Amino acid sequence: MIDNIYYIAKGLDVTLRLYFIIILFSIPLGLLLALGDLSKISLLKKFVTFYTWIFRGTPLLLQLFFVYYGLPIMGITLSPFAAASITFIINYAAYLCEIFRGSIQGINKGQFEAAKVLGMGYKQTMIRVIFPQALRTALPPLSNEAIALLKDTSLVSIIGTAEILRKSKELVTRDFTITPFFISGVFYLILSTLILLVFKKLEKRMAISCQ
Numbered sequence: 001m002i003d004n005i006y007y008i009a010k011g012l013d014v015t016l017r018l019y020f021i022i023i024l025f026s027i028p029l030g031l032l033l034a035l036g037d038l039s040k041i042s043l044l045k046k047f048v049t050f051y052t053w054i055f056r057g058t059p060l061l062l063q064l065f066f067v068y069y070g071l072p073i074m075g076i077t078l079s080p081f082a083a084a085s086i087t088f089i090i091n092y093a094a095y096l097c098e099i100f101r102g103s104i105q106g107i108n109k110g111q112f113e114a115a116k117v118l119g120m121g122y123k124q125t126m127i128r129v130i131f132p133q134a135l136r137t138a139l140p141p142l143s144n145e146a147i148a149l150l151k152d153t154s155l156v157s158i159i160g161t162a163e164i165l166r167k168s169k170e171l172v173t174r175d176f177t178i179t180p181f182f183i184s185g186v187f188y189l190i191l192s193t194l195i196l197l198v199f200k201k202l203e204k205r206m207a208i209s210c211q
Contacts, residue, residue, distance in 0.1 A: 001179070004171055008183050011167035015153050015191075018081065018163065022088045022149060029089065030096025035126075037101050048097065055094035061155055063087050068159045084156040092149060099141045103134035136206045143199035147192050154188075164188070 037048040055063065068083035078086070107130055115125040157166035164184045171180035 004175075004180055005183055007171060008164055008167045008180060008187065011162055011164040012187065014081070014161060015150075015163040018084060018088070018153050018156065018161075019150060021085050022092060022153075023146070025085075025089045026092040026096055029093035031100050033093060033097035034100035034104060037097065038104060052094045052097055055091050056098075060087070060091050060152060061158065063091055064155060064159065080156065080159045080161040083159065084153075084161055088149070088152070092145065095145055096142075099138050099145070100134065103138040104130060106137055107133050136203075139199060139203050139206065143196065143203075146195050146199065150191055150195060151188065 033048050033051065036044045037052075039045060064084065064087045067087045068078065068080065071078065071083075111129055111133070112125060115129045120128065153163060154165040156163055157169065160166070164187050168180040168184040172178060
């Protein structure tokens with residue numbers, strides 16, 4: 001049992017690296033897409049609409065297969081980790097775009113007008129007034145996406161990335177026992193709980209700061 005736990009824990013490094021890379025790049029990309037969708041530039045709005053339609057309307061696993069197995073046909077070969085990172089970033093950015101867009105649109109228009117009266121430009125208004133309030137509204141759905149992302153990282157085992165689930169499957173095949181699956185389930189539960197606690201703390205802090 002100890003050996004199995006240690007072996008599966010080796011995949012934890014890959015899971016966490018993938019997780020934080022996706023978060024690091026998908027959040028700013030999702031925010032930029034949301035701002036593009038809210039802009040007055042028609043072509044940009046159409047691009048964002050098409051982007052979110054494609055990546056929210058097709059399975060993540062299909063997108064992963066396309067990037068890892070399909071791109072080499074066009075001469076672009078990526079490592080399993082790089083293919084997984086790119087796929088997840090562009091996929092989750094589409095979902096985050098909708099979250100950010102809805103949160104920003106939910107801000108009372110009077111906030112924009114008040115900022116304009118104070119002499120703030122668009123950039124100042126968004127950074128100092130709109131984003132802080134929008135973040136407070138966005139935290140609950142962001143929490144759901146953060147937990148969903150953790151679970152979705154298990155999909156990369158399909159293309160040979162040695163994360164938690166991949167390590168578990170190797171042990172199941174070798175020892176013909178389902179115990180490794182229970183161990184990996186415990187790992188995911190612990191990580192999900194930690195993510196949930198972090199977001200609950202953020203929600204409390206945001207609630208206090210807005211009082």
